[in-house]
Amino acid sequence: MKPLNDVITACPPSGIRRFFDIAAEMDDVISLGVGEPDFVTPWRIREAGIYALEHGYTTYTSNAGLPKLRRLICTDQASRYGAHYAWDTECLITTGVSEGLDLALRVLLNPGDEVIIPEPCYVAYEPCVRFAGGVPVTVATRWExxxxxxxxxxxxxxxxxxxxxxxxxxxxxxxxxxxxxxxEALVALAQERDLYLVSDEIYDRLTYEGRHSCLGALPGARDRTVVLGGFSKAQAMTGWRVGWICAPEEIAQLCVRVHQYTMLCAPHVSQLAAVEALEHADDDVAAMVADYDRRRRVFVKGLREIGLDCPEPSGAFYAFPSIRRSGLDSETFAERLLHEHKVAVVPGNVFGPSGEGHVRCSYATALPLLEEALERMGRFLASVN
Incomplete structure (x- = not known):
């Protein structure tokens, strides 16, 4: 048989999923792993989806997405962050931010082009660069x-x-x-070296301290920046698969071109649910964010009390504590914690070399489960020290 695609066959499976496939076969496991809200999509959004189904909105939309949804996204970005995009030429709806990332990289890259990625980073970034023919180049950041x-x-x-x-x-x-x-320093560098910027802002609404800065709104950034966003995290709509791209017209229209041949359009029903999310669900989002914030403070305090140094996470719903005091590497720590005390976390090294010595814990989990997980983690640490 002739060989299959070299790039794809060389790509390892997700380091996140490996642990949770194991955890799924075990009883009484507390999962702090998969980055998914534990909230059900707010009722008003679900009701909009039900209404759409009942009234037969099951057809294709335009390739770029429903005009109403694109208008709302551009209005929201302008009012919230001062990022101004034309809804009809500079915005398109994607099947989640994952597709948006794939489209952006395919449009921007020629074979062999390099993409610099600060790490630790989301596990899909490097594979998506490779799938688009590019070469990922990682640059370490430090928890200090x-x-x-x-x-x-x-x-x-x-x-x-x-x-x-x-x-x-x-x-x-x-x-x-x-x-x-x-x-701003990255924008200045991009201007100096004539580079594009791709900004994944799916967690923009989940910011607890200070204010989120939309990269595309910064002076000098707009003409070279692709902003990616969506509804999965803040609106608890992971399974609906609705994301968006805002970018300069030349880039956005080429993204639509790839999109129309590969995905055609995001689901009609999901787009109508997203319209409802933008028009009427801000209070629901605020309530969920407030709950995440409460969990964040409790969980980080608890990690520190059991002896794990943990930077204060300012956004998203992850803590990334150092586990160096255990004397274990991150893979061993995660495997033993799962098998011996039934708490599932993600080893930090799957997010890049500078993630070694850490584990990722999602606090998008009910508070009683977070408290029980902390107790189990404390017992585990006591057993290895």
């Missing part, structure tokens, strides 16, 4: 600096082949929110 991106380190990684910088803020897995000054 709250995982802020150092533009000078990024500049040191730039070569004649560098095409773009890809980052997420608020970040998965660290919960870090990039300071505005760090983002």
């Amino acid at each position: 600096d709250d995982f802020a991106v150092d533009a000078a380190r990024v500049a040191d990684a730039v070569t004649p082949r560098t095409k773009a910088i890809l980052l997420g803020s608020p970040a998965n897995p660290t919960g870090a929110v990039q300071p505005r000054a760090s983002l």
